[in-house]
Amino acid sequence: MIVYLLKKVVLMLVYLVKSKKGMRITAPNDLSWFLLIFPLIFQVISGATDSIEAGKSIRDGETIVSSGGKFELGFFSPGNSRNRYVGMWFKNITVTTVVWVANRDLPLTDNLGVLKLIQPGILVLLNVTNGTVWSSNASRAVENPVAQLLESGNLVVRDGNDHDGQENLLWQSFDHPTDTYLPGMSLGWNFVTGKETYLSSWKSNDDPGTGEFSFHLDPTGYPQLLIRKGSAVQSRIGPWNGIRFPGPPNPKEDPTYSLTFMMDDEKVYYRSDSVDGSFVSRYTINQSGVSQRWTWVDRTRGWVLYFSLPADICDTYNLCGSFGSCNVGSSPSCECLDRFVPKDPDGWVRADWSNGCVRRTNLSCQGDVFLKYSGIKLPDAQRSWNKATMTLDECRQECLRNCSCTAYTQLDINKGNGCLIWYEDQLIDIRTMTQDGQAIYIRMAASEADSGGKKREVVLIASLVSVMGVVLSGLSLFLCLWKIRKNDSKLSKLGKYKCDEKHPDLPFFNLSVILKATNHFSQSNKLGEGGFGPVYKGVLEEGQEIAVKRLSKESRQGLDELKTELIFIAKLQHRNLVKILGCCIQGDESMLIYEYMPNKSLDVILFDQTKSRLLDWPKRFHIINGIARGLLYLHQDSRLRIIHRDLKAGNILLDAEMNPKISDFGLARSFGGNQTEAQTLHVVGTYGYMSPEYAVEGLFSIKSDVFSFGVLVLEIVSGKRNRGFSHSDHSLNLLGHAWKLYKEGRSLELVDASLDHKIYSPEVVRSIQVGLLCVQQNPEDRPTMSSVVLMLGNEGEIPQAKKPGFFTERDVLASQNSSSTDAANSRNEVTITMPEPR
Structure with a gap:
């Protein structure tokens, strides 16, 4: 470790000398350099190390650091607690992330604790009276024990005379994890000793004590992974299939890890090892019983959620x-x-x-x-x-x-x-x-x-059908020719964006394929219905699941919307936009075929009291960021500058990993060149999400989409709809309520009561402020989506928000609805939603 720090100091000194010689390098002043170098010099002088030798100790305020500088061990206080614990955290990550706690259930009440290594190789945590608060154990006695913090995040006690042996350790923290799994750790059972290695949640963000949720490799019957609340099973993955534990949340093979499963008469365990040592990842179980895998992204300087269990109601x-x-x-x-x-x-x-x-x-x-x-x-x-x-x-x-x-x-x-x-x-x-x-x-x-008798019945029926087919063949040919002419007429209305087998961006699906996939549009496969028409789930012969949007015969504007979606979606490719797989225009049928989104639309989960519990704050923030990036692509990065005009919770679809996908471009419009604004006499969209200038004057621009996004953000944070929102203390809508709390410095009261958001409070407050900036009355005051993405991803200063538009929306709507205008309706009120039992 000393050599590692000395190298850093030498590099900085060389950099300083070169800058003093007049080289074309912009260097800070001497004081800045001193302030940068001094902590490193101090670490070298003070003998910073990765080990504690026998008879030695570290006191509160001192730490040891792994040889590569990845992990640090010392004393800390979690959250708002004043209690002191010995713990381990990532050293070079800006967000303090504790991965292990020694005395999790026995905190110190002052900063006078000492962690010491004693013979025959036991770590002890002593309080101010030299009483033992916590201790490790030793499998055997050695003359020269050493406690060492490894670069893997494993604190080990080993024989100091055996520098290479990691197999005969006296004790290791990997055998006693808390709420975090690190690569290289083994979860499971040692049947000889009766010892189980498993994860258990913290009690709260302020208390790392053993919580009520735990994550186990259960060997009963055949091994599988279980999340338990006490002794009751909450979720399950598995059983092991020879490659992995199949099922959510991570069905695909992960190339960043190598997986090991071992089972014999003496032991059963599961382990994952990182293929790339620079890849920083951890797996946790939180106080809500949700197990999550996180990866660190240097570019954004933050943890990114890779997967979560439970991921959905199933x-x-x-x-x-x-x-x-x-x-x-x-x-x-x-x-x-x-x-x-x-x-x-x-x-x-x-x-x-x-x-x-x-x-x-x-x-x-x-x-x-x-x-x-x-x-x-x-x-x-x-x-x-x-x-x-x-x-x-x-x-x-x-x-x-x-x-x-x-x-x-x-x-x-x-x-x-x-x-x-x-x-x-x-x-x-x-x-x-x-x-x-x-x-x-x-x-x-x-x-x-199927019995032989049934097979004979099938043969008989098939024969009868064949005879009838011959009789009806002439009539069928006539009807086919008539439909082809009608179909050609319909396709001509779509211009060059008609789908056919030669179109590279938009494959053609035969009607027979869609009928088979959807079981002839059976009611059991119906997902919902919007202004365009009903939407059905289907499964193609190769097993791919699809969503089929079928133009309703009663839809007056449906063909126009279909044309719009063909024009736009066929040219758009972004991870946060729904992907169109093709279309089917045959006879009287006009359909668009999309990738299937198993978690339906955001409104189905967000506004349901039970299902919304699946959306913890990291998931909600992930959804907010995904929508923002999708809009940024539409407004700025796509080949066309596109205004969506109907952005709402019902038009945000969620895939299996809760990744958001913007859908329904039937009302979208494109801008060319430097055009930023347009006006229409026919206002369409959904009230509650419309910007004031669009709803009242028909003016739409990228800033009207920004307004809709702001409404979405506040809905995601609160779990409440903007329209229909009510509060016992006032008659404001959700925007007005959020604005009132913001002015009074009580923004966190807006947060959905089901969320445990304390650890994420700065992120939540920033999201609320960004949402309010987006719904400001004046379009010029609203930020662009590029600014929104930056504000969401950075911890810098954010401008103060001004009064939102539609501050008392319900009164405005009441007066407008009485005038019976086209603006009072949305042709796209529902996208793909779940019919709920009543």
Whole structure:
């Protein structure tokens, strides 16, 4: 460590000398250089090190630093607490991030604590009276013990005479984690000692004591990852499939990590190692029971959320009961597996799925069959049996021999072998998965399988259909020619932006493909309906999920909106804009095909008291930033300067990782050259999000989109709609309420009550202020989206906001609605939303 610091000092001195010789380098003044160099010189002189030798100690105010300067260990006080703890944090990261705490449940009440290494190799934390507050243990005694902070973030006690041996450590902090997992750490069980290594949450941001939530590798049955609240399971990932623990939140293989899973009679553990040592990452479980993986981004100087569990409602453990499957893309989210029916039909209607489903045909044991169910997260494996040497066929035979065997599957998809069997007639915590889903074979009555008699019936029906087909062929040909002419007429209205098989940006989908994908537009596949028409979920033959926006025959302006979306979306490519996959214009049908967003639109989750709990503050801030970047692309970075004109929570779609995607460009307009403003006599959009100048005068510009964004920000922070907002103390809308709190210095009172936002308070306050800047009355006062992105990502000074537009919006709307103008309506009020049971 001393050599490392000396190198830094030498480099700075060389830089200073060169600048004094008149070289073309702009250097600070001598005092600035001294202030920069002095702390480094002090560290060298004071003997800063990564170790504590036997008989030595560090006192409150002193630290040790790992050899590469990545981690630091010393005394600290969390949050607003005055208690003192020995802990470890990232040294060179500007945001103080504690990753381990020694005396988490036994705090010191003063700054007189001492951390000391004593024989035979035990770390002890002593208070002012020399009483032991906390201590490690030693697996054996050595003559020359050394406590060393490694660059991995592992505090180890080792034999000082064994410089290279990391296998025979006396003690290591990696065996006693708190709420944070670091690369190289192993989670699991040592069956010989009975010791489990697991994560447990802090009690609060001010108290690192052991909280009520924990993250485990559970070896019961077959290993899987569990989040528990006390002893109750909250969420589950797994079981291990030979490559990873499949299922949310990280279905894809991560190239930044190498994964290891080990299981034998003595131990079972899971470990991930960073492929690139410069890649800074951590995995945590917080006080709300949410496990999250964070990565550090030097460019933004902040932590970025990589994934989170639970990520959606389907991560709730056993939400749908036995033989029920959760599908975040359907409404309701729970559905029975094929050939199963609700055990409590009345409860199912009330969205009480706890009783699950039962087979529609009872088992008889003799003659039962196994039906394959694909694309699912495997059921809870706590009560399963496994054998690694079996083939899949041997697994099936084993299951057939035992009438209590419910289901089986392949254990190791990497090696293509192994057997995993469920014996209890309860398969719980199943969910539909678009990626990483596996197949399971479930025991069913023989009558549920296709029999020979049914096949003969199919052959007979097919013959009759063939005869009818010959008779109707002439009529079909005539109708086909007539539709082609009609179709050509419709396509001509779309000009050069019609979709066809030759268009490189917008592939053509045949109507038969869409009909098959959506099950002929069945009601069960309907996601919602907007001004354009209904939207359906579909699954293509190759397994890709799609969303199909179908032009309603009753839609007067639908063809114009379709043309607008074709013009714009086909030319736009950005991670925060919804991606169009193609279109289908055939006969009377006109459709746009999009990527499917499993978490629907933002309003579905944000304004629902139960679902909104899935959106903690990091997720909400991630959504705010994503929308901002998407708008910046539309306004400035795209080939066209595009004004969306209908930005709202219902037009923000969320993918599986809660990444926001701006959708519905049917009302959008483009500007060319230096044009920044336009006017229309036909105001369209959604009240509550419209800027004053657009709603009243028909003037729209990039600043009208900025206004809509500001409304969205305040809605995301508060969890409340702007329209319909009410408060017992006043009659203001959400904008007025936010402005009132802002003027009184009480902005944090705007925050959704379900959020634990204290640790993020500066970020929350900054977001509220940015939102208020965006909704200012005068368009010229509002920032551009480039400024918004900068303000959200930096901690510098932000301008003070002025009074918002539509300060008392409800009164304005009441008077405008009475005048019966076109502006009172939105043709795009609903995008893709979930029909909710009433």
